[in-house]
Amino acid sequence: MENLALETLMLACDSHEGARPESMLFIGAQAHPALSGQARLLGWQALKPLADAWDIAGFARSETLPEGKWPCVMVLPQKSRDETLLWFALARDRLAAGGKLLVAMPNTAGASRFEKEIARATGRVDSIQKHKCRAFIATDDGSWNEAIFxxxxxxxxxxxxxGTEFVTQPGIFSSGHIDPGSLLLATNLPKSLRGRVADLGAGWGYLSAAALDACDAITHIDLYEADARALECARKNLARHAEKTAFHWHDVTRGLTENYDAILMNPPFHTGQATDLDLGRAFITSAIAALRRGGKLLLVANRQLPYEAVLESKALAWRKIAEDPTYKVIFAEKR
Ligand SMILES: C[S@@+](CC[C@H](N)C(=O)[O-])C[C@H]1O[C@@H](n2cnc3c(N)ncnc32)[C@H](O)[C@@H]1O
Structure with a gap:
């Protein structure tokens, strides 16, 4: 799917006065052919499928946000307000004196509001509008308001x-609260779950923590999560279960390499803003392939999502074990 904010960022990158800088940092990096000629380009991307696409395109990537100074820092924010402002500050920290900060966002994500925020911090902003997105550029002239950053x-x-001891950070799934679907699954977990378990799309670790607290016979949980920031939080949230847990920065749609006695999931069904049923279906397909015979799958989903068809197409026995006005919890068994 074309990313229009990325297209707009590339336009801004080429249209702004002067030649391309001799090096660039890209926060929220996404691959684009227009970047091919860029010398010394370094990207940081927390989401595994996008990081994989960046790697495949042959660009250099840092696993963590790198320290250093660049004459140009590009930022392609996601949806969270707090994370977007944080990324502006992190970009500022990495900008060399006189350097350029370039940001692009969809109008629907509040681009003009964020442009005003950057203008408030930097004094002057140039912007271009295209593809229902806005790109804005600020040049460090030594007068930026550091208190705002x-x-x-x-x-x-x-x-x-x-009301909990769990920690999160802005930008990750359900960063301010326990997801109500996951809560419904956690309160209906069969106490008999045992052995080796996987938590697919584990987020900040809520379901794994609930399962380890409720089911004494679970010997190990592998947490698979595409968002490196969420996985870092999960590692902290499960520190008291360190000997029973392992953390995998992994795109679940690519399948799993281990086999499991049980798999838990609250599958994602959004890619960016759009509903993407195929993502949830791919999660279920990966789970079924990784379950041992007799293995159990526990999943929670919005009631209207037709995931039962995938279970039936793979001949799993399934039943609904709980529901509320919004969610259903499905228990399936691999025969
Ligand atoms: C509905 S949330 C559930 C999170 C967590 N289990 C909870 O209960 O709070 C789905 C999670 O799947 C992750 N995710 C999305 N696409 C993924 C993929 N391709 N591979 C692995 N995880 C993915 C998201 O980052 C998100 O944390």
């Missing part, structure tokens, strides 16, 4: 999920 930097501090 300092406020935005604080948004990166880990925060507690209300």
């Amino acid at each position: 300092a406020e935005w930097r604080k948004l990166g501090h880990l925060r507690k999920v209300n």
